[in-house]
Amino acid sequence: MIITTKAIVLSAIKFGDSSLIVRLFTESDGMKSYMVKGVLSSKKGKFKKGYFQPLTLLEVVASHRNKGTLESLRDVKLHTAYTSLQTDVVKSSLGMFLSEMLVVSMQEEEENTALFHFIYNGLMWLDANAKIANFHIVFLLKLTKYLGFYPDTSGVHYPYFDLKEGDFTSTIRSEVIEGETLVDFKKFLDTDYQNACEIKLNRQSRGLLLDQIIRYYQYHLVAFKKPKSLEILSEIFT
Numbered sequence: 001m002i003i004t005t006k007a008i009v010l011s012a013i014k015f016g017d018s019s020l021i022v023r024l025f026t027e028s029d030g031m032k033s034y035m036v037k038g039v040l041s042s043k044k045g046k047f048k049k050g051y052f053q054p055l056t057l058l059e060v061v062a063s064h065r066n067k068g069t070l071e072s073l074r075d076v077k078l079h080t081a082y083t084s085l086q087t088d089v090v091k092s093s094l095g096m097f098l099s100e101m102l103v104v105s106m107q108e109e110e111e112n113t114a115l116f117h118f119i120y121n122g123l124m125w126l127d128a129n130a131k132i133a134n135f136h137i138v139f140l141l142k143l144t145k146y147l148g149f150y151p152d153t154s155g156v157h158y159p160y161f162d163l164k165e166g167d168f169t170s171t172i173r174s175e176v177i178e179g180e181t182l183v184d185f186k187k188f189l190d191t192d193y194q195n196a197c198e199i200k201l202n203r204q205s206r207g208l209l210l211d212q213i214i215r216y217y218q219y220h221l222v223a224f225k226k227p228k229s230l231e232i233l234s235e236i237f238t
Contacts (some may be wrong), residue, residue, distance in 0.1 A: 001064045003028050006079050008119055010103050012052040014040065021070065022052050023103060024060070025119065030110045034062065035070040047076045053086055054099035055123055085127040093232055094126070094136055100227035101140065105147060105217065115146040122193070131197040134206070136233070138188050138196035140213050149220040153189055161185060163216050175219075177212045184209050207234055 005028035012020045018041040061075035085091045144150045155168035160176040
């Protein structure tokens with residue numbers, strides 16, 4: 001089947017001397033992996049290797065056999081060009097972390113246009129704005145809505161948030177968020193990017209909150225692996 005779709009680059013892994021295995025989140029078919037042959041060759045290739053930087057927004061023409069194997073790309077062009085996300089060192093580090101989080105969080109190959117538009121719009125906001133220190137916090141919390149484990153806020157007045165059960169509780173049943181970290185956690189529930197980035201957090205508080213959100217993902221996603229770029233992100237934002 002030949003399809004034309006918008007796509008977000010999530011990862012690109014070198015294969016052999018000159019090829020890439022590229023993972024795209026497509027608007028039409030969800031997560032797909034492609035073999036892109038010869039793209040790293042010094043010779044003039046069909047596609048530019050710059051197209052496959054993490055979080056690049058593409059429009060692709062692809063051949064999908066839908067047999068669980070690597071698919072192929074027939075044409076690739078830039079859909080939307082960033083102004084700062086891939087050139088600003090802070091934003092690019094944040095983008096690397098988010099792309100890793102998306103790869104380890106989204107495993108199923110299925111169409112999810114709502115999720116695609118959420119990610120696309122989030123990246124557009126990140127590219128266009130200067131105040132971004134808390135962007136990843138609210139992005140990860142909003143992402144859980146699409147992954148099926150957004151926190152149950154019906155008991156938000158309780159003093160603990162149970163990471164395993166995903167709800168607020170008056171008693172400690174397993175691992176919980178509590179104290180000042182819980183106060184910070186509540187500030188980011190059901191807020192938008194603009195308001196979230198106005199919330200004041202010191203380096204330690206932001207780091208503790210992000211650690212707890214990562215733990216929350218670990219409880220709710222099978223085979224979840226902590227992103228390698230988390231350490232770099234912590235040095236920048238915490």
